Amino acid sequence: xxxxxxxxxxxxxxxxxxxxxxxxxxxxxxxxxxxxxxxxxxxxxxxxxxxxxxxxxxxxxxxxxxxxxxxxxxxxxxxxxxxxxxxxxxxxxxxxxxxxxxxxxxxxxxxxxxxxxxxxxxxxxxxxxxxxxxxxxxxxxxxxxxxxxxxxxxxxxxxxxxxxxxxxxxxxxxxxxxxxxxxxxxxxxxxxxxxx
Numbered sequence: 001x002x003x004x005x006x007x008x009x010x011x012x013x014x015x016x017x018x019x020x021x022x023x024x025x026x027x028x029x030x031x032x033x034x035x036x037x038x039x040x041x042x043x044x045x046x047x048x049x050x051x052x053x054x055x056x057x058x059x060x061x062x063x064x065x066x067x068x069x070x071x072x073x074x075x076x077x078x079x080x081x082x083x084x085x086x087x088x089x090x091x092x093x094x095x096x097x098x099x100x101x102x103x104x105x106x107x108x109x110x111x112x113x114x115x116x117x118x119x120x121x122x123x124x125x126x127x128x129x130x131x132x133x134x135x136x137x138x139x140x141x142x143x144x145x146x147x148x149x150x151x152x153x154x155x156x157x158x159x160x161x162x163x164x165x166x167x168x169x170x171x172x173x174x175x176x177x178x179x180x181x182x183x184x185x186x187x188x189x190x191x192x193x194x195x196x
Contacts, residue, residue: 036142036178077155078148087115089152096148098164103140103171106196107133113144132188136175143171169195 076084078095090096091113100113113119119141127137147167154160172195179185 036139036174077152084152090145090148091115091119095151095164096144099144099148099167099171102164102168102196103144106168106172106192106194107136107140108192109133109137130184132185135182135185136179136188136192139175139178140171143174147171172196 074083076082076088076093078089079093081094082088088096091100092115097113104111104113114122123137123141127134127141144167147170151162151167154162172192176189176192179189
């Protein structure tokens with residue numbers, strides 16, 4: 001998200017700015033006709049605002065912690081074992097790692113998720129184009145970040161906890177539902193017709 005708002009030198013960022021952002025604050029863009037993953041990325045500001053996270057603080061690229069409102073500690077609400085940060089919340093937390101491990105196993109990706117910057121670098125190098133594995137990986141990335149963020153917020157604001165397996169199931173279901181619309185994913189999704 002930070003790159004989308006601040007770096008406009010890559011082709012995808014230029015495309016996003018040309019077709020969706022158009023001199024509007026990234027957080028205010030309404031891209032209803034965009035791909036599912038693009039919509040999730042553009043809605044990130046809404047989720048940050050709901051969680052009472054200062055968007056400008058996030059955009060500086062610094063690690064953040066939340067100490068106001070309903071949140072009395074910077075401790076990760078998913079694992080309750082470390083302070084919350086971007087990398088911890090989405091990738092290195094025991095709960096998040098469990099979600100990633102199961103979804104990556106389901107997709108047949110023989111690797112574990114890394115920290116955010118390494119994951120984005122890997123995706124830029126290996127998950128580009130329209131081949132089914134790349135498309136599914138991008139859907140996994142968007143889905144995992146979305147559902148992990150949602151789970152975090154549910155635990156804070158609704159006092160509701162779900163097991164990692166439930167998030168994995170929702171990610172897999174979303175990928176099947178959204179992927180079924182694309183002909184090039186049909187065969188791959190047939191081989192992935194199971195829950196991890």
